Amino acid sequence: MSFNNLDQLYRQVIMDHYKNPRNKGSIEDGSFTVDMNNPTCGDRIHLTLKVEDGIVQDAKFDGEGCSISMASASMMTQIVKGKEIEEALKLSKIFSDMMQGNDYDDDVDLGDIEALQGVAKFPARIKCATLAWKAMEKGVQEEEQE
Ligand code: FES
Numbered sequence: 001m002s003f004n005n006l007d008q009l010y011r012q013v014i015m016d017h018y019k020n021p022r023n024k025g026s027i028e029d030g031s032f033t034v035d036m037n038n039p040t041c042g043d044r045i046h047l048t049l050k051v052e053d054g055i056v057q058d059a060k061f062d063g064e065g066c067s068i069s070m071a072s073a074s075m076m077t078q079i080v081k082g083k084e085i086e087e088a089l090k091l092s093k094i095f096s097d098m099m100q101g102n103d104y105d106d107d108v109d110l111g112d113i114e115a116l117q118g119v120a121k122f123p124a125r126i127k128c129a130t131l132a133w134k135a136m137e138k139g140v141q142e143e144e145q146e
Pocket of ligand 1: 042066067
């Protein structure tokens, strides 16, 4: 597949998540919720995770933001569901490395997240893409401290 076709495919995946977000909403009996803003634009995410026996049983989000931030939140909730917390944090690290243009473990199946790799070329948008992931990390850290 040529680069242009791949770019186009990635764009379609991002727009599909934006227009048809997976896991939109809130979990009533969630283990924790996190509200986080992107300080550069004020866009926000409200994230709820339900964790049992160290496994993410459910993840939902709500909020307002650009297509990249909302698509990334949709993809993040999709991929962490059913994963161990440690695995979810590992994916977050991989995603962060991908956004910073660092080498990352590409043996892991990243699913739709790969569609966001082009965002790394636009530094102003990196905070959009990482907002949901940072919210997830913050929630897990706060939960572990309790
Ligand atoms: Fe606000 Fe992207 S412009 S999160």
